[in-house]
Amino acid sequence: MSIEVRGLQKAFGPVVVCDHLDLDIASGELVALLGPSGSGKTTLLRIIAGLEVPDAGQVLFNGEDTTHTDVRQRHVGFVFQHYALFAHMTIFENVAFGLRVRPKATRPSDADIRRKVQELLQLVQLDSVGHRYPHQLSGGQRQRIALARALAVEPRVLLLDEPFGALDAKVRKELRRWLRRLHDEVHLTSVFVTHDQEEAMEVADRVVVMNQGRIEQVGTPEALYDTPATPFVLRFLSDVAPWGEGFVRPQDLTVQPHAGEGTVPAVLAQVLTAGPRTRLEFRRADGGGDIDVELPREQVQALRATTSLRLGHTLHLRAERVTRFQG
Numbered sequence: 001m002s003i004e005v006r007g008l009q010k011a012f013g014p015v016v017v018c019d020h021l022d023l024d025i026a027s028g029e030l031v032a033l034l035g036p037s038g039s040g041k042t043t044l045l046r047i048i049a050g051l052e053v054p055d056a057g058q059v060l061f062n063g064e065d066t067t068h069t070d071v072r073q074r075h076v077g078f079v080f081q082h083y084a085l086f087a088h089m090t091i092f093e094n095v096a097f098g099l100r101v102r103p104k105a106t107r108p109s110d111a112d113i114r115r116k117v118q119e120l121l122q123l124v125q126l127d128s129v130g131h132r133y134p135h136q137l138s139g140g141q142r143q144r145i146a147l148a149r150a151l152a153v154e155p156r157v158l159l160l161d162e163p164f165g166a167l168d169a170k171v172r173k174e175l176r177r178w179l180r181r182l183h184d185e186v187h188l189t190s191v192f193v194t195h196d197q198e199e200a201m202e203v204a205d206r207v208v209v210m211n212q213g214r215i216e217q218v219g220t221p222e223a224l225y226d227t228p229a230t231p232f233v234l235r236f237l238s239d240v241a242p243w244g245e246g247f248v249r250p251q252d253l254t255v256q257p258h259a260g261e262g263t264v265p266a267v268l269a270q271v272l273t274a275g276p277r278t279r280l281e282f283r284r285a286d287g288g289g290d291i292d293v294e295l296p297r298e299q300v301q302a303l304r305a306t307t308s309l310r311l312g313h314t315l316h317l318r319a320e321r322v323t324r325f326q327g
């Protein structure tokens with residue numbers, strides 16, 4: 001099911017939260033809404049869901065205006081950050097819930113419900129926990145069950161609001177990959193909200209970067225990285241420093257012992273190694289502020305053979321690539 005957002009406008013009092021938004025989401029796409037806190041991501045998701053009414057504009061599902069369709073008629077599945085499973089029900093019953101509460105005429109038989117729930121538990125790779133209660137699962141497992149529960153009613157669209165926000169970094173990473181694989185299997189049009197650029201870039205087919213109620217750019221992770229449309233997008237996706245009339249990323253700088261053409265002198269302030277990459281923090285000697293360089297660890301080792309990496313030592317930075325914006 002495709003989703004089209006047309007001229008969407010929403011304000012809370014004087015604060016414009018969605019400022020004439022236009023967005024096309026193709027059927028089967030996995031799209032991330034990415035932006036800082038307060039940029040309007042959740043409000044846009046809630047309007048798509050039908051949980052919030054826009055002041056103006058439309059949301060179309062498969063070309064059909066749903067702006068005034070009741071949330072229950074939209075057939076959307078939700079997963080929220082704190083998606084409370086029913087504590088007094090088994091995992092099996094939690095997943096079955098949406099099917100059991102259907103009106104009799106459309107309710108599947110008990111045998112069909114059992115088969116369906118079992119299939120979903122397999123899909124989220126938790127088929128052995130159906131008899132347990134929510135408190136007997138880890139946070140990551142509970143979110144997978146929340147997803148199975150959302151999928152049980154065969155939604156036309158899946159909406160996820162910071163689904164992994166409450167989990168620790170390692171589990172988050174696992175669930176990201178898992179969501180990507182699940183989406184590749186199920187191909188359900190899905191929109192998820194995140195403020196974590198790594199999460200958006202790793203999981204989504206396309207990323208919508210939002211800032212103060214506006215869409216700054218929509219593109220594939222590669223396109224956003226290679227050709228950011230605005231300084232905001234570049235800054236939000238990478239830890240850039242100003243360089244002449246443009247910006248430079250930590251991984252686009254090299255370090256050399258002597259001054260050369262286009263180099264900038266900088267004083268080494270800190271060396272931090274995290275896994276295979278090393279971050280060298282510098283202070284520009286020309287008063288240009290702090291600037292970080294990120295190099296593969298082997299390159300730093302090679303550099304050490306010829307150059308002192310003593311803190312306080314002055315070295316020379318060269319930008320291999322500078323991102324500039326028109327006007």
Ligand SMILES: Nc1ncnc2c1ncn2[C@@H]1O[C@H](COP(=O)(O)OP(=O)(O)OP(=O)(O)O)[C@@H](O)[C@H]1O
Pocket residue numbers: 012015017035036037038039040041042043044195
């Ligand atoms: N029901 C409401 N009443 C008044 N203001 C609201 C309401 N919902 C959201 N806002 C305001 O709208 C702005 C955008 O909120 P929204 O939740 O859409 O942003 P967000 O990008 O999802 O941020 P976060 O990542 O912090 O959730 C914020 O300034 C918020 O305080």
